[in-house]
Amino acid sequence: MFPNLSIPGLQMPDLPFAFPMGGMDLAFYAVAIVMLITAVFTVAVKNILQSAVFLIFSFVATAILYMLLHAEFIALAQVMVYVGGVVIFVVFTILLTSRLGEDAFTTKIPRVFAAFALSIAFVFVMVKCILPTPEIASGTVSAATDYSSLENISLRLLGYDVSGFIIPFEVVSVLLLMTLICAITVARRSKDEMEPNPKEVK
């Protein structure tokens, strides 16, 4: 029923990894490598502003990955919210808080390596955890190609039945509103912050 987009003939049954072949695979690996490299740059570059820029690339690569996975709407959201919203917000904050985003803090080399070792260990351990799962390495795809079409998503999002997500949809609106209020309250400079409060002095 669902088209199998990978090429089964070239799969090596012994290996848990599918051998990279075919257009989709090549595209995937290309995207993955780009994503990882930009991510590494994101965390490794010294300048925080550059880091933010690399983050944009990483996010865009992720969006491309989503498109490979037939989740076009999500890819769109990713680009719009992350790239268009969050990262810009980050950049503004950087510009607001430091002189042209120059990272004044240097990290000592041992700490860099310790952090690296920890993260490597973490990834290694976790990947090892999921490896034994039987169905995980098969290239079968269960989803319909339109699983994340706008229509499907909105039908589910506003559905009242058991499988509908109207409740989270309403709830997330509360969340957003609350964030708005909280963020404004926290971030704004109150009037008395400018000049010392007479009560406080007393």
Added chain:
Amino acid sequence: MNLLNCLVLAFLLFGIGVWGLMRRRHLIGMLISIELMLNAANINFISFAYFTAHDATAGALFSIFVIAVTACEMAIALAIIVTMYRRHKSLDADQLRDLHD
């Protein structure tokens, strides 16, 4: 391309996020790393939805919500960091040591 590849990719991204989190001293740098980690989780959702889940749309939906929530968290975090910057005039995580035992 299969599920495992995607999951490993997500973990690698998460790992890079962890690395950044630990090696950065700049608070915003840390936040950026956290963004990477959250992004990794999102990749997971989509991969599962695409490859195995029988209710694939739900996964996609979840990732939309994750994007929204992440944005909210970022907003608050940046607000707090701005406040913090006004007080401390610094964004060095290592200098946040007024509170300790």
Added chain:
Amino acid sequence: MFDFNIPGFIVPDILLLIFPFIVIGSRLFCSAQSKVPWRIANIGFIAIFVLLNLIPIATGEGRFFITNWRVDDFGVLMREVLMVSAILGIWFAKDYFEHGADGKPQMHQIAEFIGAIAFATFGGFTVVSACDMLTLFLGLEIATIPMYALTAWNKKDQLGSEAATKYILMGSVATAFELFGFSYLYGFAGSLHFSEIQAAVATGTSPLLWVAVLFLFCGIGFKLTLFPFYTWAPDVYEGAPTPVTAVLSVTSKATAIAFLAVLVFGPLQPVIDKINPLIALLAGTTLFVGNLGALKQSRLRRFMAYSSIAQAGYIMVALLGPEATAKTAIIYYLFVYAVSNYLAFFIFGIIGHHREETFASLRGLSKQDVNLAIALAISMFSLAGIPPLAGFFGKFHLFFCGAANGHYMLVAFAVLNNVLALFYYIQLIKSAWVDEPDGHLTPLRLTKRQRGVIILLSVMVVILGFLPFLSNNVFAGFNF
């Protein structure tokens, strides 16, 4: 189709949802120092609490609103606990908006403050009402995000913003863990609905499930301050404004444990035996570490942080029991814990308004105001779990749950740790009762409201233990 006949059991939730807007809106019409928002909040919260009490409990599966908003007896009682925490929280917070305390400046924007607390409470409501992982996740976020903001509420306070920074950075990592957990659970079951996940779990397991469990527990471990994810708690408790600390220690914890209870007794029910060792280990290590950390503290709020870490460990023990008992125990304990904790915070608040919030400031309290000292002793002994105070019965119930499934070793360990806990609670009582004051004591002035609340809470701590009050809601006889 949309049913315009809103069922009664949903009314409190909806009220709470629209409530923050009324409070914040009321600010537009009055001055910054006005008490109107606070009064409105007071009336509203109490009204919600009373309405919650009107819902008869013990109706089995629970009732559903739009098929995915579940109101069962656990949910109702949990809501009540959260409301109690919210009411006591705003009562407690009131004074901090009038003058500074413990070296921290006066707080501002009470309406927004109350709104944030209401939102956090609503987050808790969402968690206990969730039927799918998405709602659960959102509930948890709604309960958490206002806490970040509340911690940084005192913008002029350096420590507050530091605490908030630490809190939100670590909290975001924990959210990432949680998302990983959810994603794997989704990957395992292929669905977000609890019933379907439960069915999938019942048919068979896979590493994906266990990775999901691991990440979920680690993520929620942060919010519940489990070992070793508790590190934020002492700093945040100390740095945050005192009323926020109080709310944090009750509401946030209640939400987190409710989250775990919903998960463990919901989708993960079929594999609960396999998770039990993890729960037991988390409980054991947490209560031990919490108790150890509290041993040599000198600042009251940091002390309370460790104490609440230990309490989180104790409360985890309940998850090991059979579902019905465990849920009762959790609710009961949270209720008792809320009351005792707030009693302690009220007293610390009074001290804090005049002096620093340290052990040393408690000196001579018994000579200065013996009733306050008695109330302090009551709350401390209750937290330590000494009968006949309510804290004992709460802990007894928790241990009863743990023992019901044969976890005697853990129960014995937890009970032994109680001695350690008693040690540091006694340290505090000693400061108030035994130590001589350093010099002249600034007189303590209690407002009528403070006095009333302290008496009310003390009496509750004393008598709650004796009363089997959880068999039904207080006003449930009206059955609307």
Added chain:
Amino acid sequence: MINDTTLGYLILILPFLTFAINGLFLGNKNAKAAAGLAVTFNGLAFASAAMVAFHYFTSVVAPQKVVLFDHSFIPFAGELVARIGMLIDPLSVMMLVVVTFISFMVNIYSIGYMREDRAMGRFFALLSLFSFSMLGLVVATNLFQMFIFWELVGVSSYLLIGFWYHKPSAVSASKQAFILTRFADSFFLLGIVLVSYVVGSFDFTTINSLTMFPFRNETIDMGICVMSKSSALILGSILIFTGGWGKSAMFPMHIWLPNAMEGPTPVSSIIHSATMVVAGVYLVARLFPFFAVCGDSLTLIMWVGAFTMVFAAVIACTQKDIKRILAYSTLSQLGYMMFALGACKIGQAIITTGWTASTFHIFTHAFFKCSLFLIAGSLIHQVHTNDLDAMGGLRKKMPLTYACALISIFAISGIPPFSGFFSKDEIILAAFQGQHYAVFALALLTSGLTTFYMFRLFFLAFHGEPRHEGVKAGHVHEDFFMTLPVVILAIPALLSGILGKGLFEHFFTPGKLHVPTMLKLAHAEWIPFVAIGVAVLALLIAWFLYASPKAKIQRALDDTNRCGIYKIIYHKFYFDEMYYTVVRQFIFGGVARVSRAFNDYVIEGLLAFSIWFIHKLGDLVRTAQAGYLPFYLGTLIVGVLIWRFFGQLPL
């Protein structure tokens, strides 16, 4: 008509009432009333005892046992019931009479002696408490009752020795007396527990009618070793004897008795000479058939008695404190009684001469020794010192006292026809008949020593020139209340031997014995003459040294140039010092120090260590909480790893 049971109750209740009324109500403020009450009630008790004795000896049941009453006190298990009762047999009747009589006399005497004391009421109360306890002891029907009153006797002795509690020496003497006897009593109690466990009863009748055969093949685990029950019984008998050993101040537990002379003299006279100290002898006599089946213990008893007899007599020869001489003489006489009981054993056979002699000696000794103490008290009361240095020449000032003293000293020296002669002669005869010739020789030797030191005392106190200012000045006189009992006591001291001999030989046998009794006994008619000869010789030596015109009394009293042996003897073989070192320093000092160190350093140390350790763990937790954000974030990551590996999830 009052029957015997009522009289029996009266004998016990009257002294107790005196104690209760004096102690609770009259007290020191109504001293005269207290004294009157004490004398009256004790007199009545004596009268009752006399009537009981008269009824008993004139009745047909005479040598048999009669139980006047026997109330259950606490039932333990089965037959093992502690009872409080009143056993009447010749032995207990004799003791009843002796105790009540002496008590009556001493009470009269105390009116005079304690006249100036502030705490006279207390004195009379305690004296009556003692009488009550002693009476309870002698009429005991079972071991448990005996132990109860045994302890009460001990405590009244303690209270009376320490009567003048502001005197440190009195206080320490009382403590020593109580602790030493208590030490012995602990073995006594162990013996009671052991014997009652094996036998299943406390009752004297049951215990005295035991035979060993049923116990041969049963074993009992005594902790350190497993032994047969018959051996356990022998061990039990020795343990029980240990109680008497301490109470009768046999060597080496004798040291408390001379020190106990720190108490008021009436106390010394009733408790530490006439009645309480013979309780040990009484105990052995009471349980004699039991001891007889536990054969070996009798040999022990004999040697303990014999050694104490000589040992004490030797020390008595050198002492200068008049009361201490009498105390050592008491020890020596107790040794006589004790060894006489032990000497009843010949191989596996038992003769009863020694038993009769011993009980007879209890009887006679009570009178003359009490009398001697009262006389000593009179002297002390006049010259205000115990020291013979300060006496001398009192013959003329106190003629009645002098006469009575002479009678009593003749009695103790065994000069016929005074009472002591008859009983002591019988004891020596018993040793001879028992074929214990070494002990026999020792007894003869001690007889001579006794005569010597008693006459030494007599001559130094009454003869010669007055050495005391008060005596010289003529302040000395005889007090009526103090002289009357002395005079009354002189009568039995003189006559009880002659009159009692027949009575004792007729009625006094230890009861049914379960060992073959040897029928043929050697009748050595020459023994009395040898004994008298030794006594007279000793008397002459004493006269030559201390009373003859040539005697150098000053030199005799001078301590400075003494040879080594005399010095050692004078210092009582340094026994007090040895005790002090061993008991105080080593046992109580050492063990106590070690146990306290164990407690304070080991136990408390472990406690402190665990607290320290927990605090260190707490510090560890707090160290982690350094406020360092990267570290905190690291804990999150590491936490996941921790629970992945240790969370016991099936990964």
Added chain:
Amino acid sequence: MDILLFNLIWVIPLLTVLVCIPIPASHAKLLRGLHTASASAVLLMVCYLAYRVFMLSGTPASDAASPLVLRFLTDIPWLTMFNAHYIVGADGLNILLLALTAFIVWGGVLVSYNIKGNQKVFFALIQLLATSVYGVYMSFDLVLFFVFYEMEALCMYLMIACYGSGRRDYGGKKLTLTLAFGSSMILATLFGLYFESGANSWNLIEIAKTTIPMEFQMWAFPLMFMGFAVSSSLFPFHFWSPDGHSAAPTAVSMLAAGVMMKMGAYGCLRVAMFLMPEAAKVWLPYVVALLIFNVVLGPFIALRHKDLKYITAYSSISHLGLIFLGLAAMTPVGLRGASLQMISHGFLTGLFFATIGMIYERTHTRDITEMGGIMRKMPFLGVGFVIAGFAGLGLPGFSGFIAESNIFIGAFQQESTLTRIVTILAILSITTTAVYILQTANRMLHGPLPQKYEGLTDGCFREKLVIVVLVACLLFIGVCPGPFADLLDQSIAPIFAKISAATQPVTSGIGG
């Protein structure tokens, strides 16, 4: 009517506290009067009830199936969440302990008239403590029992730390925490009893009807026994008692040593041994080894101390060791001896601490080397102390002797080697007891009077009354132990029956 009265025993102290709440602390006289009246009322009630129990003895219990013959049984569902009931009842053992408590509480209230500090709080705490002790002895539901058992910790610390002397904080903390440590061990096993017994009930009587699995008993019994033994200061958990007692004010020492320390032994007998007799048979012969410290070395340590309260505390340690010896005997005589010793030692040590407190109030020191000859100035108190001493060293005529003889005879009937050795050592160490008691009495009361004590006065009427009543109790039991033995035998019989019915054979009865 009797049932109501019986339930009022623990309610009255609590009500007194409530009544006193509105009275300001400055009305000390009124407060004292109220508390004295309430304590006296409870005392009279308990005495009457003890008499009633005595008169009822022999009549069967209302519930024929019950292994215990209980009077005034009350059973009300209480905390339905975990199936706890409010069950109280009386038998010979606990009614006597209740009476003991009533006497000591009454004495404690009377001796505290001059306590310094906030009297209102102090008396309220005493009454709370009384409630807890009454409750422990009355309750037959394990939850109720435990609630009352642990309640003491709440009062103890405050009373010692606020009203005590010397190292009061240290002593109070040590006492409270050690006791809490003990009760935590008990609590852990209580749950096991509930679930493992299969009775699914906290009712002691119901649990007693079941047989608890041996594997559970084997670890639960030592835990529970030691937990209880902590409060009876069994080695090695005795360390709290000297420091605690010495720091505590008079009334608290009286209550702590007099009644609270008995709660542990009572729990050992009533809960641990009664419910888990099989394990008791396995473990108790080894537990006696610990008694070598309590019974044999305890008196020696007392000998080395100069502080009166330390001496008395170590004396208590050794006397409580004897209780355990009686328990470990597991024979009717031994158990009865142990119960008698609980009661006897309660009165005895109450008297001890009362007199020490009164003397301390006057001399302001408890160091016996600093005292001397105060018998002359305070004959009444001195005699009281001496009597307490004599009772303590087991002098016939006082209750201590009765108890000790029962214990010795009972323990000798237990044929395990270790028990035999310890019994022999225990009998022999009565000498050491005598040594330290006489040494103390002599140093303190006798000898020359120091100049500074010339102005001392003897006890007032109130103090004399306390001493007289306690001495009378000691004497009453000592002189006429029959009724007490009868009462105790009735309540011990079912316990012993359970022990002797346990599968593993245990020696009993008399040899020969």
